[in-house]
Amino acid sequence: MVLLVTPPVLGTMEQWRDGLKSLMPELEIRLWPNIGDPADIHYILIGRFDLNDMPSLPNLRALMPMFAGLDHLLYHPKCPPVAILRTGEPKGDKAMTEYAVMHVLRHHRRMQEYQNQQKNQKWEVLDQKQPHEQTIGFMGFGQMAASPARILVKMGFDVSAWVRNERKEDSVKLYFGKKEYLNFLRRTNILVCLLPLTKSTKHILSADTFKELPRGASIINLGRGGHLVEEDLIKYLDNNHLSGATLDATLPEPLPKESQLWKHDKITIMPHVARRVRPESVGPQVIENIRRDISGLPFLWQVDREAGY
Known part of the structure; x- marks a missing residue:
């Protein structure tokens, strides 16, 4: 062999x-x-x-x-x-776990907004939710998502996940299939995509998803660039329905210098470094x-x- x-x-x-x-x-x-x-x-x-x-x-x-x-x-x-x-x-990739938790905490603590304030030399304390008031939703609950989701539960956050098929899970509330997708979205303030890229999940991060999230929600894409419709993200950030986004994966990679994503003040771009x-x-x-x-x-x-x- x-x-x-x-x-x-x-x-x-x-x-x-x-x-x-x-x-x-x-x-x-x-x-x-x-x-x-x-x-x-x-x-x-x-x-x-x-x-x-x-x-x-x-x-x-x-x-x-x-x-x-x-x-x-x-x-x-x-x-x-x-x-x-x-x-x-x-039992879950340690690098992905710490990375997912870090970015959830960044959005929870409104770090992108504070960084933008610093650029403008603005000193202002923003309203801050407590962990139990913050609803976090994972798209997918496989090896990569389950570990950070459970850690966030232990930290006191209100965590749920959306999966394709019904299963049992003690610590994280699960939503199943198309019939429960909208209910999952409508209760999620920080949406974390850790889905595989398939024919059914391509462009799932689009206007159809964004419009169902609560106003002020944020997006973290740790999946693939093909999950995202860039134009829809820009639109929902610019109309303030979404408050921010972190993109660890883009399409194409590397992201072209002329991409409008680079300079948007509500977007954090990472060069696909979640897992090492x-x-x-x-x-x-x-x-x-x-x-x-x-x-x-x-x-x-x-x-x-x-x-x-």
Whole structure:
């Protein structure tokens, strides 16, 4: 069994190889583009890699993306028909958790407004809600969203989440499917998007969503740039229905210098830095699935291609 490592999001391929080898010394690991015999490759760990460059790999068994977003794999015409396995930490990504909580707190404490006041040399104390008065809504409640949502509950915030299918959850109030979407939006003052990008979630951050939020609500997009309709966001910020937005993902990336998003005083732009993927966070899941496959056990954390996540 051979694992092929492609150029990573962070670090070097050699660092990733060494980190994975420390968990499974007997595993043969090859580094792109030195793949040797293509028939030897059973698994690929995918970072910054274009599937158009991938040769035919007749014995490939699984793709393991380093990143959380899967749209550019799932909808790529050359994506091989094998298992796609999530590699994020099962209990939630620590970097995403701290990042999501940080930006929720920034909006809760009205930091964008204070920063704009500083630019204008204006000293004014703004009204401030208490945590139990602040309603936070997560779009999605998977690995990435569940951890920050539960932490915010412990901090005293009123937290809910909107999900596709019904399930049980003790600490966070869940809203289900289309039938409860509007109720979810209408009670949400800080909206956090952590949805996968699928055909059904593309452009979900649009006027149809914004108009249902309470006046003064804010948006945090930690998903994908394709979730957002930029023109609608600008419109609802300019008419003061929305008070602010944080965008960790844009379309395209990098954001062009001429984009109107850069200079809008109610928008914070971040260069897609929510997660900092490293061998020590991804490696255990990669190795566990390889060991399971060698033992004849089914893969864990397999992506549902039809659902898109």
